[in-house]
Amino acid sequence: MEGNIAVLKKKSRIRKHIPIYLLALPGVVYMLINNYIPMVGIIIAFKNVNFRKGIFGSDWAGLSNFEYLFKTPDAFNMTRNTILYNMAFIIVNNVTAIMIALLLSRIKGKRKLKAYQTFVLVPSLISIVIVSYLSYAFLNGQTGLINSIRTGLGQSTISFYTEPKYWPAILIFI
Structure with a gap:
């Protein structure tokens, strides 16, 4: 009997918050499409991809692709460059964003601010x-x-x- 009451309370709580769940739904769908579905592509690293068979029909390679990668003489340079470029991108992007934010915060006048924001944001599109x-x-x-x-x-x-x-x-x- 107590179990039924708990289930009913839970259902009434869910029904009570349906509008909030509907508001969150587009964001959840967007996150699934852009963040989680691409993760399926990780399987490519462990396959000998044959484009006629497709990704899921290709033969399993295990870790042999990684063995090949790290046995090449350029493995250290590739890893170092990847890390250094990512660090540079993070630093440059953050410093640029902070500088732009500080400059935009100093602008007087709503119309000028909106115009400058447009000029700053349009190139990213x-x-x-x-x-x-x-x-x-x-x-x-x-x-x-x-x-x-x-x-x-x-x-x-x-x-x-x-x-x-x-x-x-x-x-x-x-």
Whole structure:
């Protein structure tokens, strides 16, 4: 009898909060789609992927892919670069966000503030394809803007895409 009363109380509590659950539903669905469903892709690391068979039909490889990765002579460099780039991205993004927030907090006038917020936020909505084309337009070895300026100043051109020493700065900036 007490068990039935507890179940009824729980059901009435659930019914009482249905509007709140409905409000939370879009956020939960969004989180599932963007955070949890992609986790299925982790299985690719443990498979010998055959695109004809698909991911789930491919043969199981176990840890052999990781053995291959860490036996290569570049394993240390790849791991180091991954860690350093992620640290650089975290630092640059946080410092930039704090600086922009401080600058925006100093702006007087609601219209000016809204305009500056728009100018700051619109670039984050630009597609990565457009960013890639803009990068190509700036960095192309023959026709890029930077090399055109260098040629106009009488300096030699730089082949950004074939010189490894330029890539750390390019990756962090873009």
